[in-house]
Amino acid sequence: MTTTETAIASAEAHSAHNYHPLPVVVATAEGAWMTDVEGRRYLDLLAGYSALNFGHGNRRLIDAARAQLERVTLTSRAFHHDRFADFCTQLAELCGMETVLPMNTGAEAVETAVKTARKWGYRVKGVPDGMAKIIVAAGNFHGRTTTVVSFSTDPEARADYGPYTPGFEIVPYGDLAALDAAMTGNTVAVLLEPIQGEAGVLVPPPGYLAGVRELTRRRNVLFVADEIQSGLGRTGRTFALEHEGVVPDMYLLGKALGGGVVPVSAVVSSAAVLGVFRPGEHGSTFGGNPLACAVALEVIAMLRTGEFQERAAELGDHLHRELGLLAGGDAVTAVRGRGLWAGIDIAPRLGTGREISEKLMDRGVLVKDTHGSTIRIAPPLVISKEDLDWGLDQLREVLRG
CATH class of the missing domain: 3.40.640.10 (Type I PLP-dependent aspartate aminotransferase-like (Major domain))
Structure with a gap:
């Protein structure tokens, strides 16, 4: 068994099954990226359900915590x-x-x-x-x-x-x-x-x-x-x-x-x-x-400072423009959201939201499904436009089947 498989098997054996996580085992993270126990990097487009708005390991926040710990x-x-x-x-x-x-x-x-x-x-x-x-x-x-x-x-x-x-x-x-x-x-x-x-x-x-x-x-x-x-x-x-x-x-x-x-x-x-x-x-x-x-x-x-709100507004406009080009086609039935937050309804013929999330995971992008056919995108507000576009490219490839 791989390190990932061993960790998942142990978690399945010894923790209550009140969650159904994607089969990835994160070891480190920085900014909008996470790295698993095998060394593979993933773009985080969930941000801990908005708990990580300022990214993983934000230096200002880590420094504040470290100083207070002492x-x-x-x-x-x-x-x-x-x-x-x-x-x-x-x-x-x-x-x-x-x-x-x-x-x-x-x-x-x-x-x-x-x-x-x-x-x-x-x-x-x-x-x-x-x-x-x-x-x-x-x-x-x-x-x-x-x-x-x-x-x-x-x-x-x-x-x-x-x-x-x-x-x-x-x-x-x-x-x-x-x-x-x-x-x-x-x-x-x-x-x-x-x-x-x-x-x-x-x-x-x-x-x-x-x-x-x-x-x-x-x-x-x-x-x-x-x-x-x-x-x-x-x-x-x-x-x-x-x-x-x-x-x-x-x-x-x-x-x-x-x-x-x-x-x-x-x-x-x-x-x-x-x-x-x-x-x-x-x-x-x-x-x-x-x-x-x-x-x-x-x-x-x-x-x-307003910089994070401004960034979410600007990148959010870009995100919704790009997602809007997908909506109404034969792959995406609807897109909703505001700022750096979007819900995307996937055509059932392409699979469930869980299946789409797993396919994105295989391409190095982490999202999460909800209510069957919907996936959510909510990246850290510190994500770069280049990384966001790369993540959207992976979504387009998955939707092409």
């Missing part, structure tokens, strides 16, 4: 530490908000948002105890905790995990009339992805997000934007909502906030909303730890 990595929230205030202040400023509640993973941020919205509903809006409702969109992906899968419409994410958490109503994504009809006096929040990632990089109709903002404001309902995948430069703006000039009541951030170095997530909102919490009512041992804050502070500093 000082202190964890205190718990039982004590203050010297990176926490700067992290909260600077992230709030980046978001145009006032208050930050740090966690670790994206799913934790979503769970925190659910708790926040419900507590706000009871303490501020005056919703009767136990009656709070949160509206979500069909096709959503907000994580895999028991509460989050309770409002998933994906059978793979939801099946066999009941009894499910009540208090959620699902409406079609992009349908303002359905959203309006679903709202009642007990509605405390609307929780949406500005672009649905796992669903296949679905961009809502023009004006939809602005309409959601208007509806929620008029009905005294919190607009909670899950920008865990779409935020922090991916779409060519710091936040995907900026494309419609929308500011929500609450941002949910994760993935790229930790720079692919450590898990960092956060709920960012107004003091009035996050002020519903009192000591002991919510928390996390590792949330806002010194190492996480040090890395996230460097991420925030990098985003402040």
Whole structure:
């Protein structure tokens, strides 16, 4: 057996099969490239589902982490530490908000948002105890905790995990009339992805997000934007909502906030909303730890320059022009996305999304499939135009059969 085969066999034998990874075993990575245990290089067009927006081994982020490792990595929230205030202040400023509640993973941020919205509903809006409702969109992906899968419409994410958490109503994504009809006096929040990632990089109709903002404001309902995948430069703006000039009541951030170095997530909102919490009512041992804050502070500093957003916008325009030439033919039935993020629907006759991903892997390009016939492209924002074009060339060759 090869080194790759041995590693995969061991993983299959000793780890739960909750993922179905492509048969590649990565050993090192830099920028937009990864190298496997056999020494073969691959162009990374997934970027850890946007966790690696700034590329593998980004020197600024590694240096920030290394410096903090030598000082202190964890205190718990039982004590203050010297990176926490700067992290909260600077992230709030980046978001145009006032208050930050740090966690670790994206799913934790979503769970925190659910708790926040419900507590706000009871303490501020005056919703009767136990009656709070949160509206979500069909096709959503907000994580895999028991509460989050309770409002998933994906059978793979939801099946066999009941009894499910009540208090959620699902409406079609992009349908303002359905959203309006679903709202009642007990509605405390609307929780949406500005672009649905796992669903296949679905961009809502023009004006939809602005309409959601208007509806929620008029009905005294919190607009909670899950920008865990779409935020922090991916779409060519710091936040995907900026494309419609929308500011929500609450941002949910994760993935790229930790720079692919450590898990960092956060709920960012107004003091009035996050002020519903009192000591002991919510928390996390590792949330806002010194190492996480040090890395996230460097991420925030990098985003402040605007260079990554500009790069994602320019290369994203190029990416979508090139993919647009493929759409509507006999190989690609549709292309969607914004910035350096695209969902590509492959004609079924060419194979499943998984099969196309495996063929691209054989040509040195790594992508990931979703929902049968769709593949996603989301390269690190540091990718060069030449490398992106090379990756697109490999896709064209695969689609030629």
